[in-house]
Each structure stands twice: as structure tokens, then as C-alpha cells.
Amino acid sequence: MLTKNLVFALLTFTLSTSVQADLVVLQYHHVSxxxxxxxxxxxxxxxxQLQMIEDLGLEVVPLLAGTRDAREESRKENTVALTFDDAYESVYTTAAPMLADRGYPYTVFVNTNAVGRTGYMTWDQLEELASREGVTLANHSTDHGHLARKPDEPADQWQQRIEHSLDGAQRELKQRLGVDTPMFAYPYGEFDSTLEEQISDQGWYGYSQHSGPIGVHSAPTRLPRFPMANAYGQLGSLKNKLLSRAFPVETADLPDGVITSNPPVLEFALPETMTPDRLTCFASGMGRIEIETVEDGMVRVQAPEAFSSRRFRYNCTHPAGDGRFYWLSQPWLDLSQPEN
Structure with a gap:
């Protein structure tokens, strides 16, 4: 019979050696x-990028199933999901054949008003893609508008605008293609707490454009993706992203991304297994920024000067062992800046 101490030791060993089940989502627009x-x-x-995924032995999974698995910690190794925003024509003509050759699943987020315009897929092309094994189509709004509530925008007008954009796109995808996928990609990666509530009420997952993997602590309406455009997807940094771990902080407890002061302050509690001296944080366009330790295991991060852009981020990493890093990204949105 096992003693209580031995049972505890075995349980501790199992927990300490279990591998966090994280999903790394890569976000694309054009492949051209x-x-x-x-x-x-x-x-x-x-x-x-595709070759590196293969060389690392990482499984490419459908986004919806991969997100559910990562949030339930039911896998033992990192997985990867591939996503494309806006349904550009180059995804159909260039990316899709390359992905078919490898048997990789992927998701295309469609803003429905753009379908058929120059540079975008047609409805016939989308229908043909939707019939392929492993291809998922999902909602990216009707008009690719800025959906966070504008300053001084009446609540009823905002609600009408959001319902038209979200529900209208979902309805058209269902009517034309038979697609009713419970996933939404925020245009420009912009969201606020009220928009998150709308996504939650729909029962959808909401995906943004701030970096980091998805794990058990990831809030379902502010899910991160690593942008993979030329400036951000270079192979020299891709391995760290593909092998990164979701930061063990409840992202639902992080601030609403809409700033009330500039530069904004980010505070979060470090787990006992982490130390502030090994935490590294960066601000968009400013490089590495200082970290202040406050009471009760909290750390505070604030850029040294105000930002002039509409969208920016704080990214923080901490060693996770085996050459990997925990990765946390906090997106910020300054509604006083022009839409772009």
C-alpha cells in the first residue's frame, strides 16, 4: 500500500512534469x-515558416478544436493553428495550395462586404474552400469597421452598429455557405469590454492581434495571435514564438485595453514560481521598459512616455525552462487617435 507521503510525492512529480497544453495561433493577411x-x-x-513548424514536429490543428483543447489543457505539447484575415485572393491562389500539399488545416476570417472586390476572394472561391477538408470560414464583420464604442457614441447607436456588423456577417455566411462557426476576429485587433460582452453573449471565441499563445488562463473573448507579416514573422524569432508558453495569469483580470491615461499602467501578480528579476517587458516602439515590484507579489509596468499611435502593446516574457518563454501581451487602444 502506498503511504500518504509517497502518494503526495507521486502527485507532485506528475504535476511538476506535466507539459502545459498551449496553442500558438499565427495570423496572416496576404501571402504574396x-x-x-x-x-x-x-x-x-x-x-x-511552414517548414519550421514541420521541423519542430508541431501538430497543426483546426483553430476551434485547438482553442478548446488549449483552454482545457487536454494536450501535452504545443500545437499550432493558422489563420487568415479578410479573405484576400492570395490566400486562395498561393497559400491554399501550399497548405493542401502539407495537409494543414486553417481558418479564413471573412469580412463579407469585401467579398468579390478586387484583391479579395469571390463567393464561389469561398464556397469551394469551405468544401475542402480542414478549411474553416468564420466571421470578421461585415465592413471591417472599428467596433469599439467611439467616444460620445450613444449606446443605442453603438448597439445597432455592432448588431449589423456581427450578426449581418454571421447571417450572410450561413445563408451563402452554410457556415455558422462560433469564432470572431476583431478588425484591427481592436476591442473593449462592452464588445467582449457581445462576443460572449453570442457564445463565440474572440481573436485579436496581440501576441502570445492560448492556454488555460486565456479569456475566451481576448485570445491572442502572433502576427506573421514580413516585419514580425521572420524565422530568427519564430522558433521562440512557436515554442512559447501562455503566461500563467488570468487574462480576464487584465485591464480593458481602452486607455484612460497615457502611458497606461499594467499591473499583474507573478506566480510564486516566477521572479521579477527574470521578467522582461517591452513597449511598442520604445524597446525594453522598467518593471516595478509592488506589494503582494504584484508587478507594475508603465512606458516612460506617452504613445502617439492608436494601437500599441506591452509584451512581457519570463523563462519557462527548456529554452522556452512564458509570453504575455497586453493590447492598448487610444480612442482619441484617428481610426486607421
């Missing part, structure tokens, strides 16, 4: 050498 660099991944870089 001829489209705007800021939203494009070159063909050669895309091929290199």
Missing part, C-alpha cells in the same frame, strides 16, 4: 510578394 508589405507575408517566408 506584390501586396503591401505591412500586411503581407512573402511566399518564401511563408514556406520557411
Amino acid at each position: 510578394d506584390a501586396t503591401p508589405p505591412s500586411t503581407s507575408t512573402s511566399v518564401s517566408l511563408f514556406e520557411g
Whole structure:
């Protein structure tokens, strides 16, 4: 018979050696050498990224199932999901054949008003993609608008605008393609707490554009994805992203991304297994920023000066062992800045 001490020791060993089940989601727009660099991944870089995923032995999974698994910690190794925003034509002509050759599943988030316009897929192309094994189509709004409530926008007008954008796109995808996927990608990665409530009320997952993997502590309406355009998807940093771990902080407890002061303050509690001296944080366009330790295991992060952009982030990492890093990204949104 096992003694209580031995049972405890075995349980402790099992917990300490279990591997966190995290999902790394990669976000693309164009896969092309001829489209705007800021939203494009070159063909050669895309091929290199896919090859690195294969070389690392990582499984590519459907986004919906992968998200559910990661939040339930039912897998033992990192998995990867591939997503494409806006349904650009290059995804159909260039990315889709490359992914089919490897048998990789992927998700295309569609803003329905753009379908059929120059540079975008047609409804016939989307229908053909939807019939392929492993391809998922999901909601990216009707008009790719800025959906966070605008300053001084009446609540009833905002509600009407949101219902038209979210429900209208979901309805059209269902009517035209028979698609009713419970996932939504925020245009521009912008969201606020009231928009999150709308996504939650729909029973959807909400995906943004701040970096980091998805894990058991990830809030279902503010799920991160690693942008993979040329500037962010270079192979030199990709391995760390693919092998990263979700930071063990409840992201639902992090601040609403809409700032009330500039620069904003981010506070969160470090787990007992982490130390502030090994935590590294960066601010968009400012590089590494200082970390202040406050009471009760909390740390405070604030950029040294105000931001002038509409969207920016604080990214924090901490060693996770085996050369991997825990990764936390807090997106910020300044509604006083022009929409872009």
C-alpha cells in the first residue's frame, strides 16, 4: 500500500512534469510578394515558416478544436493553428495550395462586404474552400469597421452598429455557405469590454492581434495571435514564438485595453514560481521598459512616455525552462487617435 507521503510525492512529480497544453495561433493577411508589405507575408517566408513548424514536429490543428483543447489543457505539447484575415485572393491562389500539399488545416476570417472586390476572394472561391477538408470560414464583420464604442457614441447607436456588423456577417455566411462557426476576429485587433460582452453573449471565441499563445488562463473573448507579416514573422524569432508558453495569469483580470491615461499602467501578480528579476517587458516602439515590484507579489509596468499611435502593446516574457518563454501581451487602444 502506498503511504500518504509517497502518494503526495507521486502527485507532485506528475504535476511538476506535466507539459502545459498551449496553442500558438499565427495570423496572416496576404501571402504574396506584390501586396503591401505591412500586411503581407512573402511566399518564401511563408514556406520557411511552414517548414519550421514541420521541423519542430508541431501538430497543426483546426483553430476551434485547438482553442478548446488549449483552454482545457487536454494536450501535452504545443500545437499550432493558422489563420487568415479578410479573405484576400492570395490566400486562395498561393497559400491554399501550399497548405493542401502539407495537409494543414486553417481558418479564413471573412469580412463579407469585401467579398468579390478586387484583391479579395469571390463567393464561389469561398464556397469551394469551405468544401475542402480542414478549411474553416468564420466571421470578421461585415465592413471591417472599428467596433469599439467611439467616444460620445450613444449606446443605442453603438448597439445597432455592432448588431449589423456581427450578426449581418454571421447571417450572410450561413445563408451563402452554410457556415455558422462560433469564432470572431476583431478588425484591427481592436476591442473593449462592452464588445467582449457581445462576443460572449453570442457564445463565440474572440481573436485579436496581440501576441502570445492560448492556454488555460486565456479569456475566451481576448485570445491572442502572433502576427506573421514580413516585419514580425521572420524565422530568427519564430522558433521562440512557436515554442512559447501562455503566461500563467488570468487574462480576464487584465485591464480593458481602452486607455484612460497615457502611458497606461499594467499591473499583474507573478506566480510564486516566477521572479521579477527574470521578467522582461517591452513597449511598442520604445524597446525594453522598467518593471516595478509592488506589494503582494504584484508587478507594475508603465512606458516612460506617452504613445502617439492608436494601437500599441506591452509584451512581457519570463523563462519557462527548456529554452522556452512564458509570453504575455497586453493590447492598448487610444480612442482619441484617428481610426486607421
